[in-house]
Amino acid sequence: MPTMSLHSSQFRLLTDYLLNTALDVLFPPRCIGCGCVGSLFCARCQSEIVMPPVQRESGSPLDAWRASAEFGGAIQKAIHAYKYKNQRRFAVPLADRLADALAGSGWEPTLITAAPLHELRLNERGYNQSALLAERLAQAAGLPCRADIISRVRATRPQVGLNARERQANVADAFQAHDVAGASLVIVDDVYTTGATLRACAQALRSAGAARVWGLTVARAHIDVHNRAAARP
Ligand SMILES: [Zn+2]
Numbered sequence: 001m002p003t004m005s006l007h008s009s010q011f012r013l014l015t016d017y018l019l020n021t022a023l024d025v026l027f028p029p030r031c032i033g034c035g036c037v038g039s040l041f042c043a044r045c046q047s048e049i050v051m052p053p054v055q056r057e058s059g060s061p062l063d064a065w066r067a068s069a070e071f072g073g074a075i076q077k078a079i080h081a082y083k084y085k086n087q088r089r090f091a092v093p094l095a096d097r098l099a100d101a102l103a104g105s106g107w108e109p110t111l112i113t114a115a116p117l118h119e120l121r122l123n124e125r126g127y128n129q130s131a132l133l134a135e136r137l138a139q140a141a142g143l144p145c146r147a148d149i150i151s152r153v154r155a156t157r158p159q160v161g162l163n164a165r166e167r168q169a170n171v172a173d174a175f176q177a178h179d180v181a182g183a184s185l186v187i188v189d190d191v192y193t194t195g196a197t198l199r200a201c202a203q204a205l206r207s208a209g210a211a212r213v214w215g216l217t218v219a220r221a222h223i224d225v226h227n228r229a230a231a232r233p
Helices: 002-026 043-047 073-084 088-103 119-125 129-141 164-171 196-207
Strands: 064-067 111-114 150-152 175-177 184-192 212-220
Touching: 064 088, 064 184, 073 088, 073 184, 073 212, 088 129, 088 212, 111 129, 129 184, 150 196, 164 196, 175 196, 184 196, 196 212
Parallel strands: 064 212, 111 184, 184 212
Antiparallel strands: 150 175
16 A cells, blocks of 8 residues: 555654664764764864875776775775675765765766675675765766666676686676666776776676776775785775
8 A cells, every 4th residue: 555655664764763863862973083973984084084096097998997095094994884894874974085086086977887796795785885885976976876787697706815817807797787878987886906896897888888987986905915814805
């Protein structure tokens, strides 16, 4: 019955709102960087994180890419809480960083999209963290978001623990895209490590007729082949 579902969804919104407000009063958010009370990721900590410049790669299906930070410190903690501790509210400050990175990039996208999540991960976590970031970024930038235009067409292993060559092979031809002819797109992902996933997504978008493709991530990390655990984003 539509009336019932409308009422129950409104009731759900109201109870969620009251619950979140009560939780914020009882347990005020603390900054993940410095611990100060009042926000998840305070303005002072954010301003101390240097935003790396736009990067270009020769022979890449990506026109360029940019990360909003080097992986480490408060940004590492925030990404970890967001990805592995199910704290979706970190999508807001992290997507704000993406919006700043996009605003200073000189790119002129017509559409925002996201790297698809590994199916196993989607089942475990229940949401695609990159799609959620893409949606928030699109709202902030006043652009449309289509997180569903890139799909995984064959199974791949999680990239964690693989070296650069293994990562490239693992995701080669793993993706397909549709409805992007002539579009200029930004692909959102959480961490740029070797860029293998972003390039494979960009290649799928190009094959489907995309005009321009850029990559945007919250952080960039470096693989340490001697200590893979330490490099794990
Ligand atoms: Zn802080």
